[in-house]
Amino acid sequence: MPVGTQATVKAMTPEELTGIGAQIILANTYHLYIRPGHELIRRLGGLHRFMHWDRPILTDSGGFQVFSLNELSRITEEGVKFQSHLDGSYHVITPEGAVAIQEALGSDIAMCFDECTPYPATREYARNSLERTTRWACRCRAAQQRHDQALFGIVQGGMYRDLREQSAAELREIGFDGYALGGLSVGEEKELMYEVMEYAAPFLPDDQPRYVMGIGAPEDLVEAVWHGFDMFDCVMPTRNARNGMLFTSFGRVNIKGAAYAEDSGPVDPECDCYVCRNFSRAYLRHLYRCGEILASRLNTYHNLHYYLALMGQIRQAVAAGRFAEFRREFYSKRQGVQSFDGA
């Protein structure tokens, strides 16, 4: 899912997104609550109409941003009190409030308000945090008024297997339309993240959507699907694009590099996207160095095309029963390429 934090997937039009096969996007509840406000969006006919996007939208609950953008946020059983990162004004979001905001936005899939357990966290912290997340999930389910909106639960529990199992069991007891793994990609090693995905997937129903929040790099998506997950969101393709980092079938290309100054070839010779068909690496490097808006546009377009094409190939491979083979090929193409560059 491409990320459209402020009711726009940065640098893209809705038509460009559908043109490269985006089926659903994510929008950030926290940002839209702060600006322009969920009630304004409701009055203007909801988020789909506001941003001219008629395919599904998933909204996060706002919990993650409340914590990550507000150092002084304060958690109580009731909810979270925080200051706006824009004007310092005070706000409280409760589980009931998070549901109401998402209902005003009119997304197709809403997320429960959760407490994202940081990393590292002690077992005691992680347990308290997951248990509060369960109680909040219960309140979110009870607060739902719109029945045209799906609601997903978020599994917490830090990096503790038994706590993840406990969290998943408690959420399944309440019953949701889909389940997400939260609290990953928060600074832990990739190996640890893959380990959690591996042991946690079986805790979730296999006939409902399984979503890993906040990942990731292309290899993270391959690993997550390998372990049984279906949905992902990450700012990486769009944010890295704006920083000049392009994803290709053979690894990553940093378009700033002097090596590309006179390179008349496309970003990725295996890519048939608009950018690769029409523009050279030399031109993209020039645009990037000049700080041109078109640099962000073309880089974003290519990166999202790469991600969506990758997911399309994964779906095909899974459907054809040859995903193990696909996964081997995926890595062999990147041999010798620095994959974990911390970007």
Next chain:
Amino acid sequence: MPVGTQATVKAMTPEELTGIGAQIILANTYHLYIRPGHELIRRLGGLHRFMHWDRPILTDSGGFQVFSLNELSRITEEGVKFQSHLDGSYHVITPEGAVAIQEALGSDIAMCFDECTPYPATREYARNSLERTTRWACRCRAAQQRHDQALFGIVQGGMYRDLREQSAAELREIGFDGYALGGLSVGEEKELMYEVMEYAAPFLPDDQPRYVMGIGAPEDLVEAVWHGFDMFDCVMPTRNARNGMLFTSFGRVNIKGAAYAEDSGPVDPECDCYVCRNFSRAYLRHLYRCGEILASRLNTYHNLHYYLALMGQIRQAVAAGRFAEFRREFYSKRQGVQSFDGA
């Protein structure tokens, strides 16, 4: 002509430009000389191929930017010595050099290297400056190697009627493929600019293109056509767009305005462009306040559409012999609207 300073019309793709009817764009010789360098562009197949634009390109001579971006530039009879605005390195551009750079870029129309007379300027300064411009024009004509590239002369002479006449006569004596009025829109009153256009147009051949450089606002284009000019370039539609200022059939809209916060209508109800068909003023205001790239994209798209549609209407009105009527209507629609807001 939309302006594509650094081999891109800011925020637009080539396909979007052709989609709204752009027939020719302007690129800045000075900027491309400094970065990425004209020889690099030549080696990559020329500017058209570099930027994926297959319609005509006009390049300015670089003279205007050399003066406006470099306070310490020094003019001699030979040419201009200046420091790069990027890295402070020293460069010299001569009339012969300006032609060679434009030939390397491969534009369809090249401009003579001129000295843009500032405003105000004494009669003596203006005469010396125009006479040097004539000598440089002569050297540019002699330096031409490519005969698939048109070369336009630039009329100087400040705000002095007789000097403009002298300049035009000297350039016609040399003989060019088209003629431009330079040294306008450099800080003078609009009334004075219109006066110069009015008296200078008859000094130029009426069977060749007549071009006013660096204008302008929509009303400037109407006035320039009224006086007999055919070609214009200005950063106003693109730059103002990025600053949230939109041109409409009834005047200017500053999309930042609180009045648009919940305005579900289009920017211009008379406009049928992609932006006006699909997005509300409220959404454009939201994007602008968030500093989103899509704000620059949509605002630029609408403004360029407005300018190109205006020129299309002007051409139709001229062809139908009803331009005087068109001009009256143009102003009457804007009655009571602040037109000269200094933007």
